[in-house]
Amino acid sequence: MAKFRGEVIEVINRNALISLALTRGYVAYLPVYDPGIDLILYSEATDDVQKVQLKSRLTIAKKYQGRSIAIAFPDRGSWYLVPHDELVRIAEAHGYTASRSWIHGNEYSVAPLSKKMAVDLESYRFQSLEAASEKAAEEAGE
Structure with a gap:
């Protein structure tokens, strides 16, 4: 199991994110091929499509710029889903794009x-997974 740990964690994180997205009216689609998109979220009610790159923490990368990709990542028990180019703009305001890793490595996390x-x-930020689970359990009991 140890050699699959990273892959298992990614599946767990993807499923947690999908569960939270469902509470916002999205359905999830998994690409057959991953060209930098781990999953696609779609809301029929709003006709919103999110091409999602799943990360283990806040990450910006020059290879995602201009591709209409959203970055999903957990932090301290919360999940965030942020359009990448907006995340770069916010990161710039925090000085992250002045870092050596962004300038020379094309990525920052x-x-x-x-x-x-x-x-x-x-x-x-999404509501917590616990809150979403509790709400689903309450609604199931009605």
């Missing part, structure tokens, strides 16, 4: 979020 970054990303 950080965990945990600073309090200021968490505030700036609040509108992109």
